[in-house]
Amino acid sequence: MIRPAEPADLAAVAAIYAHYVTETVITFEETPPSVADWQSKELPVFLVAEIDGEIAGYAYVSQYRPKPAYRFTGENSIYLAPGRTGQGLGSALLDALLTECRKTELRQLVAVIADSGNDASVTLHRRFGFEQVGRLRNVGFKHGRWIDTTLMQLPL
Template sequence: MTEIRAATESDFATITQIYAHNVLHGTGTFALEPPSQDEMLARFRQIETMRLPYLVAVENDEVIGFAYASPFRDRPGYKYGVEDSIYIAPGYPGRGLGKALLTRLIELCTERGLYTMIAVIGDAENGASVGVHRACGFEQTGILPRAGYKFGRWLDVVFMTRDLLPYTPKPQGDGWASPSVT
Protein backbone atom coordinates (compact mmCIF):
# COMPACT_ATOMS: atom_id res chain seq x y z
CA MET A 1 0.00 0.00 0.00
CA THR A 2 1.22 3.48 -0.85
CA GLU A 3 1.69 6.01 1.94
CA ILE A 4 1.65 9.76 1.26
CA ARG A 5 3.62 11.63 3.92
CA ALA A 6 5.68 14.76 4.46
CA ALA A 7 9.17 14.57 2.97
CA THR A 8 12.16 14.55 5.28
CA GLU A 9 15.79 15.33 4.57
CA SER A 10 16.57 11.60 4.66
CA ASP A 11 14.37 11.15 1.53
CA PHE A 12 16.55 13.34 -0.64
CA ALA A 13 18.97 10.79 -2.04
CA THR A 14 15.99 9.11 -3.72
CA ILE A 15 14.16 12.36 -4.53
CA THR A 16 17.31 13.61 -6.26
CA GLN A 17 17.52 10.38 -8.30
CA ILE A 18 13.85 10.60 -9.32
CA TYR A 19 14.23 14.21 -10.41
CA ALA A 20 17.49 13.45 -12.25
CA HIS A 21 15.74 10.73 -14.24
CA ASN A 22 12.97 13.18 -15.17
CA VAL A 23 15.52 15.83 -16.19
CA LEU A 24 17.47 13.41 -18.38
CA HIS A 25 14.52 11.55 -19.92
CA GLY A 26 11.40 13.69 -19.63
CA THR A 27 9.92 16.99 -20.70
CA GLY A 28 8.02 17.73 -17.48
CA THR A 29 10.94 19.94 -16.50
CA PHE A 30 12.98 22.10 -18.83
CA ALA A 31 16.12 21.59 -16.73
CA LEU A 32 18.89 20.13 -18.84
CA GLU A 33 21.32 19.07 -16.08
CA PRO A 34 20.20 17.34 -12.88
CA PRO A 35 20.86 19.35 -9.72
CA SER A 36 22.92 17.93 -6.89
CA GLN A 37 21.39 16.52 -3.74
CA ASP A 38 22.62 19.62 -1.89
CA GLU A 39 20.73 21.84 -4.35
CA MET A 40 17.59 19.72 -3.98
CA LEU A 41 17.87 19.98 -0.18
CA ALA A 42 18.31 23.75 -0.40
CA ARG A 43 15.11 23.98 -2.47
CA PHE A 44 13.29 21.80 0.07
CA ARG A 45 14.46 23.98 2.97
CA GLN A 46 13.25 27.10 1.15
CA ILE A 47 9.80 25.56 0.72
CA GLU A 48 9.78 24.56 4.39
CA THR A 49 10.49 28.16 5.46
CA MET A 50 7.31 29.19 3.65
CA ARG A 51 5.34 26.47 5.43
CA LEU A 52 4.37 24.89 2.10
CA PRO A 53 3.89 21.14 1.69
CA TYR A 54 6.53 18.83 0.26
CA LEU A 55 5.26 15.25 0.05
CA VAL A 56 6.55 11.80 -0.85
CA ALA A 57 4.77 8.64 -1.96
CA VAL A 58 6.29 5.60 -0.24
CA GLU A 59 5.86 1.89 -0.88
CA ASN A 60 7.75 -0.78 1.06
CA ASP A 61 9.90 1.94 2.68
CA GLU A 62 10.96 3.24 -0.76
CA VAL A 63 10.21 6.75 -2.03
CA ILE A 64 8.56 6.31 -5.44
CA GLY A 65 7.31 9.83 -6.09
CA PHE A 66 7.24 13.33 -4.70
CA ALA A 67 5.23 16.52 -5.00
CA TYR A 68 5.43 19.98 -3.57
CA ALA A 69 3.88 23.42 -3.69
CA SER A 70 6.05 26.45 -4.34
CA PRO A 71 5.42 30.10 -5.10
CA PHE A 72 4.21 30.61 -8.66
CA ARG A 73 6.27 33.80 -8.70
CA ASP A 74 8.28 35.30 -5.86
CA ARG A 75 6.62 38.72 -5.72
CA PRO A 76 4.43 39.28 -2.63
CA GLY A 77 1.34 39.99 -4.75
CA TYR A 78 1.38 36.32 -5.77
CA LYS A 79 1.48 35.05 -2.16
CA TYR A 80 -2.02 33.52 -2.16
CA GLY A 81 -1.33 31.09 -4.97
CA VAL A 82 1.12 28.26 -5.51
CA GLU A 83 2.48 26.15 -8.33
CA ASP A 84 2.45 22.38 -7.96
CA SER A 85 5.21 20.01 -9.05
CA ILE A 86 4.90 16.22 -9.23
CA TYR A 87 7.52 13.62 -10.19
CA ILE A 88 7.15 9.85 -10.23
CA ALA A 89 9.97 7.28 -10.16
CA PRO A 90 10.62 5.24 -13.31
CA GLY A 91 8.53 2.10 -13.33
CA TYR A 92 5.68 3.65 -11.33
CA PRO A 93 3.71 5.92 -13.73
CA GLY A 94 0.10 5.00 -14.40
CA ARG A 95 -0.59 3.68 -10.89
CA GLY A 96 -2.43 6.71 -9.53
CA LEU A 97 0.51 8.10 -7.55
CA GLY A 98 0.37 11.50 -9.24
CA LYS A 99 -3.31 11.85 -8.43
CA ALA A 100 -2.80 10.73 -4.82
CA LEU A 101 0.06 13.19 -4.32
CA LEU A 102 -1.81 16.06 -6.01
CA THR A 103 -5.00 15.38 -4.04
CA ARG A 104 -3.10 15.58 -0.75
CA LEU A 105 -1.21 18.66 -1.90
CA ILE A 106 -4.51 20.39 -2.71
CA GLU A 107 -5.89 19.49 0.73
CA LEU A 108 -2.84 20.85 2.56
CA CYS A 109 -2.67 24.06 0.54
CA THR A 110 -6.39 24.66 1.10
CA GLU A 111 -5.95 24.11 4.85
CA ARG A 112 -3.04 26.56 4.71
CA GLY A 113 -5.41 29.25 3.41
CA LEU A 114 -4.12 29.48 -0.14
CA TYR A 115 -6.57 30.47 -2.86
CA THR A 116 -5.22 29.15 -6.16
CA MET A 117 -3.02 26.32 -7.42
CA ILE A 118 -1.35 26.65 -10.81
CA ALA A 119 0.04 23.81 -12.90
CA VAL A 120 2.76 24.77 -15.35
CA ILE A 121 3.02 21.62 -17.45
CA GLY A 122 6.15 21.36 -19.53
CA ASP A 123 5.29 19.86 -22.90
CA ALA A 124 1.70 20.18 -24.06
CA GLU A 125 1.93 16.57 -25.23
CA ASN A 126 2.24 15.36 -21.61
CA GLY A 127 -1.25 13.86 -21.57
CA ALA A 128 -0.71 12.05 -18.27
CA SER A 129 0.01 15.28 -16.39
CA VAL A 130 -2.82 17.16 -18.08
CA GLY A 131 -5.17 14.25 -17.25
CA VAL A 132 -4.16 14.06 -13.59
CA HIS A 133 -4.69 17.78 -13.17
CA ARG A 134 -8.03 17.68 -14.98
CA ALA A 135 -9.14 14.76 -12.75
CA CYS A 136 -8.27 16.90 -9.71
CA GLY A 137 -10.44 19.82 -10.82
CA PHE A 138 -7.95 21.94 -12.78
CA GLU A 139 -9.00 23.78 -15.92
CA GLN A 140 -6.71 24.69 -18.79
CA THR A 141 -6.19 28.44 -18.77
CA GLY A 142 -3.50 28.91 -21.39
CA ILE A 143 -0.74 27.61 -23.63
CA LEU A 144 2.64 29.20 -24.23
CA PRO A 145 3.76 28.03 -27.65
CA ARG A 146 7.44 27.13 -28.05
CA ALA A 147 8.21 28.17 -24.48
CA GLY A 148 11.16 25.79 -24.22
CA TYR A 149 13.52 23.68 -26.26
CA LYS A 150 14.62 20.22 -25.16
CA PHE A 151 15.58 16.96 -26.86
CA GLY A 152 15.84 18.69 -30.24
CA ARG A 153 12.32 20.08 -30.34
CA TRP A 154 10.27 23.07 -29.28
CA LEU A 155 7.89 22.45 -26.40
CA ASP A 156 4.68 24.24 -25.54
CA VAL A 157 3.76 24.85 -21.89
CA VAL A 158 0.21 24.28 -20.65
CA PHE A 159 -1.16 26.37 -17.80
CA MET A 160 -3.94 24.86 -15.70
CA THR A 161 -5.48 26.39 -12.57
CA ARG A 162 -7.69 25.30 -9.73
CA ASP A 163 -9.37 27.41 -7.08
CA LEU A 164 -8.66 26.17 -3.58
CA LEU A 165 -10.80 28.64 -1.65
CA PRO A 166 -13.79 30.62 -2.89
CA TYR A 167 -13.20 34.06 -4.35
CA THR A 168 -13.19 36.92 -1.85
CA PRO A 169 -12.65 40.62 -2.59
CA LYS A 170 -9.82 40.66 -0.03
CA PRO A 171 -7.89 37.49 0.86
CA GLN A 172 -7.40 36.43 4.45
CA GLY A 173 -4.14 35.27 6.06
CA ASP A 174 -0.56 35.80 4.99
CA GLY A 175 -0.40 33.35 2.07
CA TRP A 176 3.00 31.73 1.69
CA ALA A 177 4.82 34.89 2.64
CA SER A 178 6.57 35.11 5.95
CA PRO A 179 5.61 38.08 8.15
CA SER A 180 8.82 39.83 7.02
CA VAL A 181 7.73 39.92 3.35
CA THR A 182 5.85 43.09 2.46
Protein backbone atom coordinates (compact mmCIF):
# COMPACT_ATOMS: atom_id res chain seq x y z
CA MET A 1 0.00 0.00 0.00
CA ILE A 2 1.30 3.44 -0.93
CA ARG A 3 0.15 6.23 1.37
CA PRO A 4 1.24 9.61 2.75
CA ALA A 5 4.02 9.37 5.32
CA GLU A 6 3.03 9.82 8.95
CA PRO A 7 5.17 10.79 11.95
CA ALA A 8 5.13 7.17 13.15
CA ASP A 9 6.87 6.14 9.89
CA LEU A 10 9.92 8.32 10.38
CA ALA A 11 11.97 5.86 12.44
CA ALA A 12 11.68 3.30 9.62
CA VAL A 13 12.41 5.98 7.00
CA ALA A 14 15.51 7.06 8.94
CA ALA A 15 16.68 3.44 9.23
CA ILE A 16 16.26 2.79 5.50
CA TYR A 17 18.12 5.97 4.62
CA ALA A 18 20.89 5.23 7.14
CA HIS A 19 21.69 2.07 5.20
CA TYR A 20 22.23 4.07 2.01
CA VAL A 21 24.24 6.75 3.81
CA THR A 22 26.66 4.31 5.40
CA GLU A 23 26.85 1.54 2.81
CA THR A 24 26.47 3.19 -0.61
CA VAL A 25 27.28 6.23 -2.73
CA ILE A 26 23.63 6.66 -3.77
CA THR A 27 23.35 9.63 -1.41
CA PHE A 28 26.07 12.15 -0.74
CA GLU A 29 25.14 12.36 2.94
CA GLU A 30 27.90 11.00 5.15
CA THR A 31 26.07 11.05 8.49
CA PRO A 32 22.59 9.53 8.73
CA PRO A 33 19.94 12.10 9.65
CA SER A 34 18.04 11.48 12.88
CA VAL A 35 14.28 11.07 13.21
CA ALA A 36 14.21 14.68 14.44
CA ASP A 37 15.97 15.75 11.24
CA TRP A 38 13.29 13.98 9.21
CA GLN A 39 10.57 15.65 11.26
CA SER A 40 11.96 19.07 10.41
CA LYS A 41 11.97 18.56 6.63
CA GLU A 42 9.47 20.54 4.60
CA LEU A 43 8.37 18.11 1.90
CA PRO A 44 5.36 18.93 -0.28
CA VAL A 45 4.91 15.24 -1.15
CA PHE A 46 6.13 12.38 1.07
CA LEU A 47 4.86 8.84 0.51
CA VAL A 48 5.67 5.44 2.00
CA ALA A 49 5.18 1.92 0.70
CA GLU A 50 3.85 -0.30 3.47
CA ILE A 51 3.88 -4.10 3.20
CA ASP A 52 2.53 -6.27 6.01
CA GLY A 53 2.73 -3.37 8.45
CA GLU A 54 6.37 -2.54 7.63
CA ILE A 55 7.73 0.42 5.69
CA ALA A 56 9.33 -1.11 2.60
CA GLY A 57 10.32 2.14 0.94
CA TYR A 58 9.51 5.79 0.56
CA ALA A 59 9.56 8.62 -1.94
CA TYR A 60 9.42 12.36 -1.51
CA VAL A 61 9.84 15.65 -3.29
CA SER A 62 11.87 18.51 -1.91
CA GLN A 63 12.53 21.95 -3.35
CA TYR A 64 15.19 21.59 -6.06
CA ARG A 65 17.21 24.59 -4.87
CA PRO A 66 16.58 27.03 -2.01
CA LYS A 67 16.29 30.23 -4.04
CA PRO A 68 12.70 31.49 -4.50
CA ALA A 69 12.68 31.33 -8.30
CA TYR A 70 13.05 27.54 -8.06
CA ARG A 71 9.76 27.22 -6.09
CA PHE A 72 7.98 25.48 -9.00
CA THR A 73 10.71 22.85 -9.41
CA GLY A 74 11.03 19.82 -7.17
CA GLU A 75 13.66 17.14 -6.74
CA ASN A 76 12.45 13.61 -6.22
CA SER A 77 14.04 10.87 -4.12
CA ILE A 78 13.13 7.20 -3.79
CA TYR A 79 14.62 4.71 -1.34
CA LEU A 80 13.70 1.08 -0.81
CA ALA A 81 14.46 -1.01 2.25
CA PRO A 82 17.34 -3.44 1.74
CA GLY A 83 15.88 -6.66 0.41
CA ARG A 84 12.88 -4.88 -1.16
CA THR A 85 14.46 -3.98 -4.51
CA GLY A 86 13.37 -5.69 -7.72
CA GLN A 87 9.76 -6.08 -6.56
CA GLY A 88 8.20 -3.17 -8.44
CA LEU A 89 8.10 -0.89 -5.40
CA GLY A 90 10.23 1.80 -7.03
CA SER A 91 7.81 1.98 -9.96
CA ALA A 92 4.78 2.05 -7.68
CA LEU A 93 6.27 4.81 -5.54
CA LEU A 94 7.35 6.93 -8.51
CA ASP A 95 3.95 6.54 -10.18
CA ALA A 96 2.15 7.63 -6.99
CA LEU A 97 4.65 10.44 -6.43
CA LEU A 98 4.06 11.85 -9.91
CA THR A 99 0.30 11.68 -9.41
CA GLU A 100 0.60 13.66 -6.18
CA CYS A 101 3.08 16.15 -7.65
CA ARG A 102 0.64 16.97 -10.44
CA LYS A 103 -1.83 18.12 -7.75
CA THR A 104 0.65 20.73 -6.48
CA GLU A 105 2.03 23.95 -7.94
CA LEU A 106 5.16 22.11 -9.14
CA ARG A 107 5.84 22.36 -12.86
CA GLN A 108 9.16 20.54 -13.21
CA LEU A 109 10.66 17.56 -11.45
CA VAL A 110 14.40 16.89 -11.37
CA ALA A 111 16.15 13.67 -10.41
CA VAL A 112 19.80 13.92 -9.37
CA ILE A 113 21.10 10.37 -9.58
CA ALA A 114 24.51 9.38 -8.26
CA ASP A 115 26.49 7.12 -10.55
CA SER A 116 26.74 4.05 -8.34
CA GLY A 117 27.52 1.69 -11.22
CA ASN A 118 23.90 0.50 -11.24
CA ASP A 119 21.60 2.04 -13.85
CA ALA A 120 18.35 0.92 -12.18
CA SER A 121 17.40 4.44 -11.08
CA VAL A 122 18.12 5.97 -14.48
CA THR A 123 16.11 3.19 -16.15
CA LEU A 124 13.22 3.69 -13.74
CA HIS A 125 13.08 7.43 -14.32
CA ARG A 126 13.38 7.04 -18.09
CA ARG A 127 10.41 4.62 -18.04
CA PHE A 128 8.30 7.39 -16.48
CA GLY A 129 9.27 9.98 -19.08
CA PHE A 130 12.25 11.67 -17.45
CA GLU A 131 14.91 12.76 -19.93
CA GLN A 132 18.61 12.95 -19.19
CA VAL A 133 19.56 16.62 -19.35
CA GLY A 134 23.08 16.56 -18.00
CA ARG A 135 25.92 14.90 -16.18
CA LEU A 136 28.09 16.45 -13.52
CA ARG A 137 31.47 14.80 -13.32
CA ASN A 138 33.34 14.10 -10.08
CA VAL A 139 31.07 16.31 -7.96
CA GLY A 140 30.93 13.98 -4.96
CA PHE A 141 33.61 12.15 -3.02
CA LYS A 142 32.51 9.30 -0.78
CA HIS A 143 33.93 5.96 0.30
CA GLY A 144 37.27 6.82 -1.28
CA ARG A 145 36.04 7.56 -4.78
CA TRP A 146 34.81 10.39 -6.96
CA ILE A 147 31.19 10.16 -8.09
CA ASP A 148 29.33 11.66 -11.04
CA THR A 149 25.65 12.56 -11.01
CA THR A 150 23.15 12.23 -13.82
CA LEU A 151 20.51 14.95 -14.06
CA MET A 152 17.09 13.95 -15.35
CA GLN A 153 14.03 16.16 -15.79
CA LEU A 154 10.29 15.71 -16.26
CA PRO A 155 7.80 18.48 -17.05
CA LEU A 156 4.68 17.96 -14.96
